[in-house]
Structure formats: C-alpha cells, structure tokens
Amino acid sequence: MPLVEHLRELRNRLSKGILAIIVVSIVAAVYSEPIMTFFAETVPACKDGFQESDGGNCALVSFNTITAPFTTTIRVSLTAGIIGASPVWLYQLWAFIAPGLHKNEKKYTYGFVATAVPLFAAGAYLAYVILPISLKVLLSLTPTGSSNILSLEEVIDFTTRMVLVFGLAFELPLILVMLNMTGVVTGRRMAGWWRAVVMGVFVFGAVVTPTTDPVGMLALAGPIVVLYFGAVAFSLLNDRRRRRNNPDAGLDDDEASDLDHTPESVGSVEPVSSVAALPEQDSNRTARVNGYDDVT
Numbered sequence: 001m002p003l004v005e006h007l008r009e010l011r012n013r014l015s016k017g018i019l020a021i022i023v024v025s026i027v028a029a030v031y032s033e034p035i036m037t038f039f040a041e042t043v044p045a046c047k048d049g050f051q052e053s054d055g056g057n058c059a060l061v062s063f064n065t066i067t068a069p070f071t072t073t074i075r076v077s078l079t080a081g082i083i084g085a086s087p088v089w090l091y092q093l094w095a096f097i098a099p100g101l102h103k104n105e106k107k108y109t110y111g112f113v114a115t116a117v118p119l120f121a122a123g124a125y126l127a128y129v130i131l132p133i134s135l136k137v138l139l140s141l142t143p144t145g146s147s148n149i150l151s152l153e154e155v156i157d158f159t160t161r162m163v164l165v166f167g168l169a170f171e172l173p174l175i176l177v178m179l180n181m182t183g184v185v186t187g188r189r190m191a192g193w194w195r196a197v198v199m200g201v202f203v204f205g206a207v208v209t210p211t212t213d214p215v216g217m218l219a220l221a222g223p224i225v226v227l228y229f230g231a232v233a234f235s236l237l238n239d240r241r242r243r244r245n246n247p248d249a250g251l252d253d254d255e256a257s258d259l260d261h262t263p264e265s266v267g268s269v270e271p272v273s274s275v276a277a278l279p280e281q282d283s284n285r286t287a288r289v290n291g292y293d294d295v296t
Contacts, residue, residue: 017089025081032073042131059148123170127162173231180235187235
C-alpha cells in the first residue's frame with residue numbers, strides 16, 4: 001500500500017484501541033471504589049483509629065486534598081481501562097504489523113506473546129504478595145508517638161510501580177531467548193555472563209525494592225536468576241540443534257568453514273570411449289573444411 005493507505009490503516013487501528021480503552025475506563029469508573037479498595041488492601045490498616053498506629057504498626061489511608069477523590073478515581077479508571085482493554089489494542093497493533101512479517105517471524109511472535117504474558121502476570125502477582133511485607137518494613141521505621149496517614153494516590157502509585165518493575169523484570173530471560181533465536185547471542189556467551197548477571201540482578205533487586213530487609217530483594221532477584229539459567233539452558237540446546245542442522249551456522253561472515261580432507265574411495269572406474277586426437281586419426285572425417293582437415 002502507499003504511505004497514505006498505511007497512515008489511514010494506522011488511524012483506524014488506533015481509533016479502535018482508544019475506543020476500547022474509553023469503554024473499559026467508563027465501566028471501571030462505575031466500580032472504582034472496589035478497585036481502590038483492592039489497591040489499599042496492601043497497607044496494614046488500623047482497626048481502632050490512631051491509637052494502634054503508634055510506632056508504625058499500621059497506617060490510615062486518606063485523601064489529602066479536596067480534588068484528590070476525583071483525580072484518583074479518574075486515574076484508577078484510566079489505568080484499569082488500559083489494562084482491561086489490552087487484548088483489544090494489542091490485537092489492533094498486531095493486525096497492523098502482521099502483514100509485513102514472514103511466516104517464521106509470525107511463529108516467533110506467537111511464542112513470544114504466549115510466554116511474555118504469563119511471565120509478566122507472575123511478576124505482577126509476586127509484587128502484590130511482597131507489597132504488604134514491604135509496607136510493614138517501611139512503616140516500622142516510624143518513631144514512637146507518631147502515626148502514619150498515607151495518601152491513597154501515593155499508595156496506588158507505589159503499588160503500580162512495584163507491579164510494573166516486577167512484571168518487566170520477569171521478561172529479561174525471554175528477551176535473552178529471543179536474542180539467541182535470532183542469532184545475536186549464543187548460549188555459550190550467555191553462560192559466560194553468569195557472574196555479572198547474578199550480581200547485577202541482586203543490585204537491581206536491592207535498588208528497585210524500597211525495603212531495607214533482604215526479603216524483597218531476594219523475592220525479586222531469586223526468580224530472575226532461576227529464569228536466567230533456564231534461558232541459558234534453552235539457548236545451549238538451541239545452539240546444539242542449530243549446529244546439527246547446519247554445521248556452519250556458528251561461523252562469522254569472514255570466518256572460513258572447516259573442510260574435510262579425509263581421503264575417500266572413488267569407487268569403480270566408469271569406461272569412457274576414446275576420441276581421436278588428430279584429424280587424420282578421425283575415421284569419421286569425410287571432407288575438408290576451407291581446405292583444412294582440422295575444423296577448428
């Protein structure tokens with residue numbers, strides 16, 4: 001298609017995706033209170049007012065400004081709309097890109113999406129499980145005689161950030177597998193990175209988790225390290241399969257392939273009829289050509 005047709009197709013796909021987000025956001029606005037309650041459940045709530053919150057045992061979730069209930073409701077509704085309508089706008093994005101992909105590229109894309117979604121969901125669920133522990137550790141730093149009053153908007157931001165960090169971190173091994181399948185990185189090279197990767201993953205876990213205890217760091221870094229070694233094992237097996245199908249697959253563009261110089265038997269000799277070497281030895285010669293016996 002010409003450029004104008006591509007732009008028109010992109011406009012139609014974006015319109016459908018945005019319309020789905022708006023519809024789901026409107027539905028989420030109706031049920032915004034249960035959604036906000038779901039986000040606030042990660043905070044250890046106080047049962048009998050401020051008395052039990054002394055020393056950081058619990059916290060009260062509140063709205064700190066007049067417009068906070070409205071803005072928080074809009075924000076929660078839009079977030080739920082983007083997440084709830086993700087199958088629609090992701091399909092529209094795929095429908096726009098798919099016509100330009102080859103058959104094997106589509107196969108890899110299907111496998112990537114089928115693996116990426118469960119990995120992200122597992123990371124998001126782990127973050128939601130770790131959140132109460134993280135918040136308890138943070139609230140425990142509150143000095144005696146003080147109470148914690150948390151803004152619901154801040155709690156939602158904190159929860160969303162943790163869910164996104166955990167979910168995207170779980171996609172790292174999948175990215176390594178895709179790089180190996182496209183021939184960018186070999187499994188042996190990935191295996192040689194294990195010391196730096198393990199160190200980097202634990203440092204990353206210590207930075208992105210806001211707790212001062214090692215529980216949150218280990219909860220994030222441990223599964224990623226396991227998934228990394230799983231990606232290395234898969235890449236090594238994939239490289240072995242690739243070498244078996246094509247012995248020269250691992251060679252660089254400027255690297256010569258190995259030649260087999262082992263002598264082999266030529267088998268039986270096939271008889272070949274002899275040909276006369278001189279014109280006068282040719283029994284089929286009947287006439288001269290331009291006065292010469294040799295036609296050449």
